[in-house]
Amino acid sequence: MKVSLCLPKYSTIFLFLALAATIFVLRHMEVLQWFEVSGSKLEQARENSTSKEIMFQHEVNSSINTTIIVPRVSTVPDMHQGFCTFKPLSLKDAQEERLLLESITWPETPVLPDPLSLEKTTDPAHSNFIILPPQREGGQWHVGDQLEVRINMYDFEGHPKKSGGDFLLARLHNLTLGAGVAGHVVDHLNGSYSAVFTLLWEGSAQVQVTLVHPSEAVTLLRRLSNEQPDRVRFQSIFRSGPISETTFCNVCLRPTQLPVCNYTDVRTGEPWFCFKPKKLSCGARINHFMGGFIQKLKKKEENLFQSGVNMKVPIRASGPGNVTVLPKKEGQPEAKSSSSLKSGLSGYYYQGVWRSLVATTVRQFNPPAISQCLKGKVVHLYGDSTIRQWFEHLIAVLPDLKEINLHSHRQVGPFQALDYANNILVTYRCHGPPIRFSSVPISELRYIANELDDVKGGTDTVIVIGIWSHFSTFPIEVYIRRLQSIRRAVVRLLDRAPGTLVVIRTANLKALGLYETLTNSDWYSLLRDKVLRAMFKGLNVHLVDAWEMTLAHYLPHSLHPQPPIIKNMIDVILSYACPQRVTRRLFDWGGFTNEDVGIH
Numbered sequence: 001m002k003v004s005l006c007l008p009k010y011s012t013i014f015l016f017l018a019l020a021a022t023i024f025v026l027r028h029m030e031v032l033q034w035f036e037v038s039g040s041k042l043e044q045a046r047e048n049s050t051s052k053e054i055m056f057q058h059e060v061n062s063s064i065n066t067t068i069i070v071p072r073v074s075t076v077p078d079m080h081q082g083f084c085t086f087k088p089l090s091l092k093d094a095q096e097e098r099l100l101l102e103s104i105t106w107p108e109t110p111v112l113p114d115p116l117s118l119e120k121t122t123d124p125a126h127s128n129f130i131i132l133p134p135q136r137e138g139g140q141w142h143v144g145d146q147l148e149v150r151i152n153m154y155d156f157e158g159h160p161k162k163s164g165g166d167f168l169l170a171r172l173h174n175l176t177l178g179a180g181v182a183g184h185v186v187d188h189l190n191g192s193y194s195a196v197f198t199l200l201w202e203g204s205a206q207v208q209v210t211l212v213h214p215s216e217a218v219t220l221l222r223r224l225s226n227e228q229p230d231r232v233r234f235q236s237i238f239r240s241g242p243i244s245e246t247t248f249c250n251v252c253l254r255p256t257q258l259p260v261c262n263y264t265d266v267r268t269g270e271p272w273f274c275f276k277p278k279k280l281s282c283g284a285r286i287n288h289f290m291g292g293f294i295q296k297l298k299k300k301e302e303n304l305f306q307s308g309v310n311m312k313v314p315i316r317a318s319g320p321g322n323v324t325v326l327p328k329k330e331g332q333p334e335a336k337s338s339s340s341l342k343s344g345l346s347g348y349y350y351q352g353v354w355r356s357l358v359a360t361t362v363r364q365f366n367p368p369a370i371s372q373c374l375k376g377k378v379v380h381l382y383g384d385s386t387i388r389q390w391f392e393h394l395i396a397v398l399p400d401l402k403e404i405n406l407h408s409h410r411q412v413g414p415f416q417a418l419d420y421a422n423n424i425l426v427t428y429r430c431h432g433p434p435i436r437f438s439s440v441p442i443s444e445l446r447y448i449a450n451e452l453d454d455v456k457g458g459t460d461t462v463i464v465i466g467i468w469s470h471f472s473t474f475p476i477e478v479y480i481r482r483l484q485s486i487r488r489a490v491v492r493l494l495d496r497a498p499g500t501l502v503v504i505r506t507a508n509l510k511a512l513g514l515y516e517t518l519t520n521s522d523w524y525s526l527l528r529d530k531v532l533r534a535m536f537k538g539l540n541v542h543l544v545d546a547w548e549m550t551l552a553h554y555l556p557h558s559l560h561p562q563p564p565i566i567k568n569m570i571d572v573i574l575s576y577a578c579p580q581r582v583t584r585r586l587f588d589w590g591g592f593t594n595e596d597v598g599i600h
């Protein structure tokens with residue numbers, strides 16, 4: 001099906017495209033990136049426009065003097081959305097995907113005016129929250145009660161918002177006590193929200209409500225997902241002898257007449273494609289790397305993402321922002337919030353230490369206790385850089401755990417560390433593409449599911465998986481399908497070696513600038529985090545709730561949480577790996593005693 005094009009005809013098309021692109025750019029002040037048109041006019045417009053291209057390393061030469069192949073994008077509905085290729089699904093998986101998509105539907109958000117003006121958008125400075133009076137007689141709060149906060153949103157003109165969809169976070173804390181807990185936010189879809197907290201410690205507790213994004217910013221984040229799932233660019237270098245070529249790669253490759261190499265993984269079915277190099281074969285691909293980011297917004301739209309104005313900005317209390325919590329009242333039921341919402345918390349901090357509200361008691365492990373716990377064990381860490389942090393933490397705190405690094409790249413790995421005397425092996429390996437690392441050699445580009453299939457498993461094996469942040473820019477189906485294949489491998493592993501401990505790390509909150517938001521907003525993480533939790537629910541795996549652990553902590557949000565948070569996370573894993581002999585009764589939301597919640 002290969003058809004050669006003659007040159008003159010081609011030039012005409014090329015010229016037309018160049019012209020069309022230029023006009024488009026001038027009209028919309030956007031970069032039409034996909035036609036790699038050279039020419040000073042376009043270059044200039046590019047520089048003048050509000051669009052930016054960051055970290056762009058290699059310009060591919062796609063002067064299209066080549067052959068046409070049949071368009072790559074399938075017409076089978078299940079196979080593509082726009083120009084992204086999705087892994088085909090079984091009926092059961094497809095049904096699960098539909099349910100997951102339903103479960104993460106976000107409220108409708110406003111249509112944006114063009115050019116954007118902020119006046120009618122949510123303004124945290126005009127918004128406020130109020131602590132609702134206690135439901136209990138006597139007007140006081142006690143440990144175990146629920147505290148409800150009503151949040152009222154206003155726009156920049158001071159008018160109340162009439163619709164929902166703002167992304168809010170809520171937290172209750174007391175720095176002196178080293179205490180903090182996540183709140184549960186409910187959108188009433190009319191411009192008001194509730195945040196519900198469970199009161200878990202005696203003393204003062206301060207409410208903190210943060211606007212992460214106004215609903216209008218969510219509109220934009222959604223649009224980027226639909227229209228620019230390829231805004232983070234990936235590339236590969238191909239090499240053979242003296243010849244070297246670089247092309248673009250993605251699961252979302254815009255259809256062109258260019259031939260494409262299909263790197264779909266045979267075992268998992270995970271799709272991945274690169275444009276074929278002109279001189280070299282598809283087999284000459286030597287690496288994978290992030291080749292830049294294209295920021296393409298309409299006029300003034302970046303104003304929706306201003307730190308200190310409307311992105312991750314605290315909302316003030318109208319009235320007192322704190323409460324005093326009295327000891328638990330024995331023999332009386334707890335006061336529930338009027339919304340009677342279940343908070344479903346994983347835990348909370350007290351004296352800077354994470355206390356679990358699910359089955360396992362979190363213990364503190366000093367370095368000798370870590371070595372004792374891991375003695376005779378192998379720990380495999382798979383995932384992104386937030387999992388790599390745990391490898392780094394372990395080799396930093398355990399003097400006898402020596403890293404064996406055979407020239408691995410600091411960012412990419414793979415890494416191994418051995419404590420010979422205690423027979424402890426810890427490994428780290430990054431997940432398969434898409435991964436925004438600087439350069440992963442093809443030989444190290446592995447899918448977690450395949451790696452798990454090669455693990456023997458057993459009671460001496462700890463598997464830790466953390467995969468989330470590199471999927472933010474893609475349609476969520478890409479993430480769902482990746483998790484489905486990982487879950488299948490986890491199930492196979494637990495079937496053949498039921499004693500294996502499998503720990504899943506959830507997504508965490510991060511610091512947001514404009515670039516971070518467009519590529520990796522907490523809003524994208526939130527939806528993926530929900531999918532992740534649903535995906536592994538009911539399996540014999542344990543969660544490290546990085547979301548709550550970063551939300552509840554006093555330290556600022558960071559893609560790579562700071563050491564005190566990492567230590568708490570490691571303590572959670574080790575508590576699963578080496579549980580206390582005496583099992584505590586399972587936590588039940590009907591009532592706590594101080595012993596339950598660890599307050600003495």
Ligand SMILES: *[C@@H]1O[C@H](CO)[C@@H](O)[C@H](O)[C@H]1NC(C)=O
Nearest residue numbers: 026041042044045046047048
């Ligand atoms: C870009 O800006 C320069 C200087 O401001 C101007 O001379 C030029 O005409 C502009 N080019 C385009 C294509 O808008």
Ligand SMILES: *[C@@H]1O[C@H](CO)[C@@H](O)[C@H](O)[C@H]1NC(C)=O
Nearest residue numbers: 038059060061062063065278
């Ligand atoms: C692109 O390739 C053509 C022919 O292969 C060559 O003439 C041209 O200089 C190249 N352009 C760039 C920017 O590398």
Ligand SMILES: *[C@@H]1O[C@H](CO)[C@@H](O)[C@H](O)[C@H]1NC(C)=O
Nearest residue numbers: 004005006007064065066278
């Ligand atoms: C481009 O096509 C012309 C004629 O179709 C051919 O002579 C030339 O070698 C080709 N160039 C490249 C770089 O493939």
Ligand SMILES: *[C@@H]1O[C@H](CO)[C@@H](O)[C@H](O)[C@H]1NC(C)=O
Nearest residue numbers: 152160188189190191192193
């Ligand atoms: C919004 O809805 C909530 C829940 O239904 C209600 O309590 C509240 O009064 C409403 N607020 C406004 C401003 O209509």
Ligand SMILES: *[C@@H]1O[C@H](CO)[C@@H](O)[C@H](O)[C@H]1NC(C)=O
Nearest residue numbers: 174175176177202203204206
């Ligand atoms: C924390 O609680 C204690 C005891 O109630 C109180 O004295 C202190 O002021 C509180 N600290 C903060 C930062 O709220």
Ligand SMILES: *[C@@H]1O[C@H](CO)[C@@H](O)[C@H](O)[C@H]1NC(C)=O
Nearest residue numbers: 072073085262263264265266
């Ligand atoms: C890519 O390869 C996989 C299997 O290797 C195949 O199932 C799939 O149809 C191919 N995709 C395209 C677009 O050719």
Ligand SMILES: *[C@@H]1O[C@H](CO)[C@@H](O)[C@H](O)[C@H]1NC(C)=O
Nearest residue numbers: 204205206319320321322323
């Ligand atoms: C609670 O907030 C009030 C002001 O709203 C402040 O005066 C008081 O010191 C705070 N109490 C604690 C314990 O933080």
